[in-house]
Amino acid sequence: xxxxxxxxxxxxxxxxxxxxxxxxxxxxxxxxxxxxxxxxxxxxxxxxxxxxxxxxxxxxxxxxxxxxxxxxxxxxxxxxxxxxxxxxxxxxxxxxxxxxxxxxxxxxxxxxxxxxxxxxxxxxxxxxxxxxxxxxxxxxxxxxxxxxxxxxxxxxxxxxxxxxxxxxxxxxxxxxxxxxxxxxxxxxxxxx
Numbered sequence: 001x002x003x004x005x006x007x008x009x010x011x012x013x014x015x016x017x018x019x020x021x022x023x024x025x026x027x028x029x030x031x032x033x034x035x036x037x038x039x040x041x042x043x044x045x046x047x048x049x050x051x052x053x054x055x056x057x058x059x060x061x062x063x064x065x066x067x068x069x070x071x072x073x074x075x076x077x078x079x080x081x082x083x084x085x086x087x088x089x090x091x092x093x094x095x096x097x098x099x100x101x102x103x104x105x106x107x108x109x110x111x112x113x114x115x116x117x118x119x120x121x122x123x124x125x126x127x128x129x130x131x132x133x134x135x136x137x138x139x140x141x142x143x144x145x146x147x148x149x150x151x152x153x154x155x156x157x158x159x160x161x162x163x164x165x166x167x168x169x170x171x172x173x174x175x176x177x178x179x180x181x182x183x184x185x186x187x188x189x190x191x192x
Contacts, residue, residue, distance in 0.1 A: 005066040017041050049073050
């Protein structure tokens with residue numbers, strides 16, 4: 001029986017989550033499996049990979065073949081490196097202590113790289129949020145300035161309308177006084 005370590009899909013449409021399972025190669029993708037090793041969620045950034053490393057290593061040492069995607073995930077989690085080091089220990093090339101030291105050094109550097117990526121992503125999100133907030137503040141300030149300018153123009157127009165209006169009645173009264181005798185003179189001439 002050929003045993004594979006592969007993904008089994010679950011989750012809703014366009015939001016898939018995968019289980020990492022050990023299954024017979026002849027079984028359907030989402031069908032019968034021997035053991036569930038963990039889960040994989042590609043919808044997060046970085047993708048969430050939760051695998052029981054010890055059980056995965058046991059299955060690899062027993063001859064289970066991972067699919068390409070699972071192989072990449074096991075490599076990312078360090079299971080394939082641990083398998084490589086364990087084979088070296090079994091062959092007598094290195095001691096178990098040396099293998100453990102190499103694995104722990106790799107694991108520390110990998111965690112630092114993952115932590116750096118997470119920090120970079122959170123910093124980028126914060127900068128984008130701050131940039132959007134600054135742009136919105138600038139836009140609101142421009143609107144307030146435009147409203148103040150319109151109010152000042154309206155006040156100036158009202159003040160200009162009031163000033164000529166005060167002068168206008170005096171001018172109108174002078175012009176009406178001069179026009180009235182003429183009009184009456186014209187009216188008299190038309191009557192005669």
